[in-house]
Amino acid sequence: MNIRWFGTLALSIVTVSALAQDFPSKPITFVVPFAAGGPTDTVARQLAESMRKHLNNVAIVVDNASGAGGTIGANKVARATPDGHTLLVWHIGMASTPALYRKLPFKPLDDFEYLGIINDVPMTLVGKPQLPANTYRDFENYIRANQGKLNLGHAGLGSASHICGLMWQYAVKLDKSMATVAYRGTAPAMNDLIAGTIDVMCDQTTNTTQQIEAGRIKAFAVTTAKPLADHPLLKHYPTLQEMGLRDFNLTIWHGLYAPKGTPAPVLQKLNEALRAALRDPEFVQKQKALGAIVPAANDRRVTPEGHKAFVANEINKLKAVIDAAGQYAD
Structure with a gap:
């Protein structure tokens, strides 16, 4: 066995383990790709208040990086240091932008780690x-x-x-x-x-x-x-289906994302904190008051794997709608 290789591997394991154990080591930033005061901003701030209770009461600040339909803020997280301290709170835009933008600066399914769905709105x-x-x-x-x-x-x-x-x-x-x-x-x-x-x-x-x-x-x-x-x-108020718009059904979801390459132990900590927040009666009640629905504990979308599979399906579904409308960005 190559002793040097073994030593490097052992050091890497120890480093990742220590990182997870110490995480979070500084305030966490939730990047919201829209202006302050909007619906995604509201969701992010309510989630931050609940998640911090399960992350050693670390400060979670919201950074409103708006513009270009959310892609500026999303790209900011895609390019951030993958240590778990910079996260993205975004909605259906994660699935709609691949069809809307001809020159998208990131790949939704490749450039992020998926942490789980937050709500349905x-x-x-x-x-x-x-x-x-x-x-x-x-x-x-x-x-x-x-x-x-x-x-x-x-x-x-x-x-x-x-x-x-x-x-x-x-x-x-x-x-x-x-x-x-x-x-x-x-x-x-x-x-x-x-x-x-x-x-x-x-x-x-x-x-x-x-x-x-x-x-x-x-x-x-x-x-x-x-x-x-x-x-x-x-x-x-009636549904649009009741008013004759057959099969009209649109619910907006929000999800939590980390930059690609964030260590698995850190991702696990973040997912656990997210799932704990989704069981927090105060968070659930605040979301309910806004008309939002928090996913159940057994909803597969609150897992990283289920979240990513769900978004992949949404990308295909929304592409058909956008192509029919014929509205694109450069």
């Missing part, structure tokens, strides 16, 4: 308070009667709000697509919707519920296959 079709419609049927009729005159806001190419808007317009078969207005996150888009600068948005319940309840915006429908019967506010 229904979407709501909402409009500015000045819209004359109060029901979904009146809303759709109003949109059809004013084709070419109204606009739809979203958080950037590939964002959840962008994908939902594409799917809805495709499903209702408008003669003229609505003009779209892209923002660097849903928080600024929501501000403009409240102000009446934009007309329509399809956004996550984590961003719309409080605004609907306060009467700042109008809600017309939810995007889930079944009504949200357990939600005190959103149970009053």
